[in-house]
Amino acid sequence: MNVKMDGKMKTIIEPFRIKSVETLKQTTLEERKKYLTQAGLNTFLISSENVLIDLLTDSGTGAMSTEQWAAVMRGDESYAGSPSFYRFEKAVQDITGHNEVIPTHQGRACERILFTTLAKKGDFVVSNMLFDTTRANAQAAGCQVKDIPCPELASPMTPADFKGNIDLEKLESFLKENSEKTSFVVSTITNNSGGGQPVSMANLKATRELCTRYKVPLMIDACRFAENAIFIKRREKGYEDKTPTQIAREVFDLADVISISAKKDGMANMGGILAMKNPQWAQDCRNNLILTEGFPTYGGLSGRDLEAIAVGLYEALDEAYLNYRIRTAQYMGDQLMKADIPIVNPPGGHAIYIDAKGFLPHIPPQQFPGQSLVANLYQLAGIRAVEIGSVMFGSLDQSGAEVPHSQELVRLAFPRRTYTQAHFDYVIEALIELRKTSKSMKGVRFTYRPEVLRHFTARFEWVD
Numbered sequence: 001m002n003v004k005m006d007g008k009m010k011t012i013i014e015p016f017r018i019k020s021v022e023t024l025k026q027t028t029l030e031e032r033k034k035y036l037t038q039a040g041l042n043t044f045l046i047s048s049e050n051v052l053i054d055l056l057t058d059s060g061t062g063a064m065s066t067e068q069w070a071a072v073m074r075g076d077e078s079y080a081g082s083p084s085f086y087r088f089e090k091a092v093q094d095i096t097g098h099n100e101v102i103p104t105h106q107g108r109a110c111e112r113i114l115f116t117t118l119a120k121k122g123d124f125v126v127s128n129m130l131f132d133t134t135r136a137n138a139q140a141a142g143c144q145v146k147d148i149p150c151p152e153l154a155s156p157m158t159p160a161d162f163k164g165n166i167d168l169e170k171l172e173s174f175l176k177e178n179s180e181k182t183s184f185v186v187s188t189i190t191n192n193s194g195g196g197q198p199v200s201m202a203n204l205k206a207t208r209e210l211c212t213r214y215k216v217p218l219m220i221d222a223c224r225f226a227e228n229a230i231f232i233k234r235r236e237k238g239y240e241d242k243t244p245t246q247i248a249r250e251v252f253d254l255a256d257v258i259s260i261s262a263k264k265d266g267m268a269n270m271g272g273i274l275a276m277k278n279p280q281w282a283q284d285c286r287n288n289l290i291l292t293e294g295f296p297t298y299g300g301l302s303g304r305d306l307e308a309i310a311v312g313l314y315e316a317l318d319e320a321y322l323n324y325r326i327r328t329a330q331y332m333g334d335q336l337m338k339a340d341i342p343i344v345n346p347p348g349g350h351a352i353y354i355d356a357k358g359f360l361p362h363i364p365p366q367q368f369p370g371q372s373l374v375a376n377l378y379q380l381a382g383i384r385a386v387e388i389g390s391v392m393f394g395s396l397d398q399s400g401a402e403v404p405h406s407q408e409l410v411r412l413a414f415p416r417r418t419y420t421q422a423h424f425d426y427v428i429e430a431l432i433e434l435r436k437t438s439k440s441m442k443g444v445r446f447t448y449r450p451e452v453l454r455h456f457t458a459r460f461e462w463v464d
């Protein structure tokens with residue numbers, strides 16, 4: 001019997017069943033207050049044992065399938081020329097169409113290798129929006145970075161189909177002036193720092209055209225290439241009848257270089273993929289890789305990891321899985337909006353982003369409303385989220401005063417295939433509860449402020 005009842009049944013079911021479970025530890029309010037204080041109000045510094053539902057990131061935190069675990073058993077740990085590498089290489093070539101495939105231990109290693117090998121010091125790296133590690137690696141390689149997101153992104157609550165797009169007019173005028181001094185144009189799909197928003201095929205094609213015209217290479221940061229593909233299928237004319245695999249391939253064809261953190265749509269717990277078409281560039285990158293990652297056929301990974309990724313890349317493109325994935329985010333978004341909780345709308349593929357400025361309008365950006373919301377959510381319900389706002393992206397002016405970021409977001413990221421619908425209902429309930437007491441919530445101030453990537457290790461105290 002055909003049990004496909006799409007459109008008739010409304011209940012979202014996980015398209016998998018559970019074979020192995022991990023017990024979640026319950027904590028009391030008093031315990032959570034203590035853990036939070038010990039962690040300097042920074043949930044990165046809390047032991048994950050004391051977190052009930054961990055939505056800190058969707059990176060490397062997903063559950064692997066039985067097929068992936070079976071593949072792990074095939075892992076060959078030879079230092080050079082492992083068959084696990086060749087299976088990995090074949091899967092990446094098959095899905096991306098790029099022949100030169102370089103494994104790394106994770107996405108940021110791809111970024112470091114790429115920028116230190118192929119970008120010129122003093123040059124620009126221009127993007128719809130760089131993720132924090134991509135930005136930091138471009139800067140560490142001596143580049144200047146520039147984000148030119150589309151104007152729709154500036155209105156978090158106003159829906160638009162492809163808020164991840166780059167602003168093409170601004171890109172063109174920038175390249176007209178600066179193409180000689182631009183090492184890469186980067187399209188981040190989906191735009192993680194900007195709300196997990198997808199980039200349209202039309203925008204990617206137009207970006208490609210500008211890159212060709214102005215002779216600047218296009219890098220696609222494709223961590224969430226499968227989620228971006230399902231959004232194109234759902235929202236862009238002409239793609240309704242294509243499979244996510246076909247759409248992803250059409251996207252990859254546009255790039256000169258692809259960087260993927262396999263911890264996202266690679267469905268693996270560790271790994272990164274650098275893929276490109278130019279053999280000379282690849283050779284230069286491999287020579288750089290050997291310095292820090294290892295031999296080019298393992299690149300910082302075990303054979304077991306390579307096997308898990310080779311299977312996971314295909315599983316990420318499964319349409320039933322992708323439909324469930326984006327419906328979960330949409331469901332949570334709908335429930336929160338019904339309760340007047342301001343979110344980036346529409347929800348992205350891998351996360352819900354709460355607009356902390358709207359949730360806590362009485363807390364000024366200099367007192368980090370996003371960080372306050374993250375700390376309060378953990379304290380109330382044991383849920384861990386992450387601030388994407390002035391803690392992560394703020395800077396200091398010459399007098400040492402904080403210059404806030406344009407957005408104050410809190411991200412609730414969904415590990416892949418890990419939590420059930422009931423877990424998501426619990427998160428919704430917790431946020432609705434929190435909303436009731438939001439007026440009494442306090443801002444926070446730094447007690448330790450690291451100079452770079454400060455959200456990871458910063459410490460805070462409540463502002464009275």
Ligand code: F0G
Nearest residue numbers: 057059106107108131133192221223261
């Ligand atoms: N690019 C994007 C768009 C990312 O979201 C990430 C990681 C990276 C690059 C770097 O990859 O972690 O494997 O080194 N994002 C994680 C997150 C950390 O929580 O969103 P990595």
